Amino acid sequence: MPATRDIKRRIRSVRSTKKITRAMELVAAAKMRKAVTKVLATRTYSDLAWGTVLHLAKKLNAEHHLFFQEPKKVKKVGIILVSTNRGLCGSFNTQLVNKVVQSINIHHPEKVETEIITMGLKGRLESRRRKLNIVADFPKDDITTSSEKISSSAHLVVQNFLAKKYDKVFIAYTDFVSSLRQAPHVMQLLPIVPTIDERLAHTVHEKKEDINDINVDSFSDFIFEPDMKQILDAFLPRLVEIQIYQAVLESEASEHSARMFAMRNASDAASDMIESLTLAYNQARQASITAEIAEIAAGSAALN
Amino acid sequence: MKPILLKIVTPERILFEDKVNQVSVSTALGQITILPNHIPLVSALKPGEIIVRQEGKDEDLMSVSGGFIEVLADQVVILADTAERAQEIDEQRAEEAIKRAQELMVSRVVDAEQFAYFSAQLEKELARLHVVRKYKKSHRHVPEDFGK
Numbered sequence: 001m002p003a004t005r006d007i008k009r010r011i012r013s014v015r016s017t018k019k020i021t022r023a024m025e026l027v028a029a030a031k032m033r034k035a036v037t038k039v040l041a042t043r044t045y046s047d048l049a050w051g052t053v054l055h056l057a058k059k060l061n062a063e064h065h066l067f068f069q070e071p072k073k074v075k076k077v078g079i080i081l082v083s084t085n086r087g088l089c090g091s092f093n094t095q096l097v098n099k100v101v102q103s104i105n106i107h108h109p110e111k112v113e114t115e116i117i118t119m120g121l122k123g124r125l126e127s128r129r130r131k132l133n134i135v136a137d138f139p140k141d142d143i144t145t146s147s148e149k150i151s152s153s154a155h156l157v158v159q160n161f162l163a164k165k166y167d168k169v170f171i172a173y174t175d176f177v178s179s180l181r182q183a184p185h186v187m188q189l190l191p192i193v194p195t196i197d198e199r200l201a202h203t204v205h206e207k208k209e210d211i212n213d214i215n216v217d218s219f220s221d222f223i224f225e226p227d228m229k230q231i232l233d234a235f236l237p238r239l240v241e242i243q244i245y246q247a248v249l250e251s252e253a254s255e256h257s258a259r260m261f262a263m264r265n266a267s268d269a270a271s272d273m274i275e276s277l278t279l280a281y282n283q284a285r286q287a288s289i290t291a292e293i294a295e296i297a298a299g300s301a302a303l304n
Numbered sequence: 305m306k307p308i309l310l311k312i313v314t315p316e317r318i319l320f321e322d323k324v325n326q327v328s329v330s331t332a333l334g335q336i337t338i339l340p341n342h343i344p345l346v347s348a349l350k351p352g353e354i355i356v357r358q359e360g361k362d363e364d365l366m367s368v369s370g371g372f373i374e375v376l377a378d379q380v381v382i383l384a385d386t387a388e389r390a391q392e393i394d395e396q397r398a399e400e401a402i403k404r405a406q407e408l409m410v411s412r413v414v415d416a417e418q419f420a421y422f423s424a425q426l427e428k429e430l431a432r433l434h435v436v437r438k439y440k441k442s443h444r445h446v447p448e449d450f451g452k
Contacts, residue, residue, distance in 0.1 A: 038316075041315075041316055041317050041318070042315050042316070044313050044318050045313045045314060045315045045383065046315075048311065048313055048381050048383060049372075049383050052346070052372070052374045052381065052383070055344075055374070055376070056346065059344075146315070146316075147315050221344070222344045222345060222346050223343060223344065223345045223346070224345075224346055224347070225331055225332060225333050225345065225346075225347035225348075226332050226347075230332075230348070231346055231347065231348060231372075234348055234372075235346075235348075235372055238372070242315065245315065
């Protein structure tokens with residue numbers, strides 16, 4: 001029966017697709033667990049480093065270091081775009097690039113030149129499709145293991161900022177709020193604005209932490225060893241590096257959760273499809289049996 | 305005296321978080337010991353040891369490869385690049401790493417940047433070895449395979 005055979009073939013193909021998506025879901029779940037433990041471990045460090053900067057910024061004037069100085073006129077902006085290497089993670093990268101385009105429109109509506117530095121293949125392709133100005137691309141590992149891996153990109157933006165090539169540097173990444181929710185986010189890296197960004201998941205979670213509540217005003221000035229300039233020169237670039245590292249880890253945790261859910265949705269959709277196809281198959285089979293019986297009955301009736 | 309809240313963190317983990325009586329670290333200008341009510345201080349760390357003293361406990365020994373320390377009245381934060389407890393360091397592997405770093409410095413140095421990288425590596429390994437030897441010395445009576 002041609003009809004039933006076609007349906008049967010469809011069912012078989014959907015079933016094997018489901019097997020694949022199911023396997024990918026499990027792989028993504030395992031990777032997500034790994035990425036989430038890493039991102040949580042690093043949050044303490046980056047929060048404490050950020051806390052130190054907040055304390056320092058309260059005590060120092062902005063003119064003490066170039067990194068604190070708000071440019072008078074913003075002419076050129078650099079954006080680091082942290083995306084994924086692989087697809088099949090829903091609208092993850094599209095949303096992120098949307099957010100970047102949005103922030104370009106909001107932050108500098110007057111013609112400000114924006115340069116994009118991409119990390120990850122999919123973000124690069126998407127940005128190119130949107131005709132954004134890509135100037136550099138750094139390869140991204142699927143699981144970033146240490147902060148040394150991103151030091152080259154950190155070095156690039158810091159150098160460009162110090163050379164006054166960029167007046168502001170942003171980083172666009174997907175913040176990991178929970179395994180169910182990831183929020184694309186554009187954060188200012190340079191110059192350093194010493195305020196707590198409430199929108200970020202981890203600062204909201206850990207706001208109770210005593211670190212930000214310490215009232216520095218009551219203290220005498222900081223002592224710097226060997227001296228302030230050397231400390232700031234060493235510490236602030238390191239902070240930028242840590243922030244990029246943290247963003248990359250957040251993005252990885254988000255990527256794997258997004259992929260896990262995309263794959264779970266695909267598996268569920270495949271199940272639904274198999275169900276309705278099976279129903280159609282059974283109906284077709286039943287119809288053909290009925291037709292056959294009717295034919296036999298008609299045949300025997302004709303003989304009599 | 306009111307104890308200090310000490311936090312030692314690396315990008316990978318929280319190594320130490322507890323109330324302590326005093327902590328010694330080696331900064332760019334030499335070794336310093338921080339007691340409660342120290343005035344606010346920010347300094348860079350050199351590869352070396354961290355010694356933590358707590359009430360009623362043996363002193364804790366850790367190696368650090370560099371980083372920063374921030375001191376506020378009763379809170380000390382050490383942002384280390386990498387750090388390990390003495391118990392975790394494998395003496396033999398530290399020795400091998402030193403040998404490797406020394407060889408690389410002689411054979412493969414191409415530019416100043418690489419030289420700086422290798423010598424930082426070497427300094428870090430020397431600090432680790434120093435810490436683990438010191439730890440073993442003070443724990444002679446403990447059998448080698450203790451806790452394994």
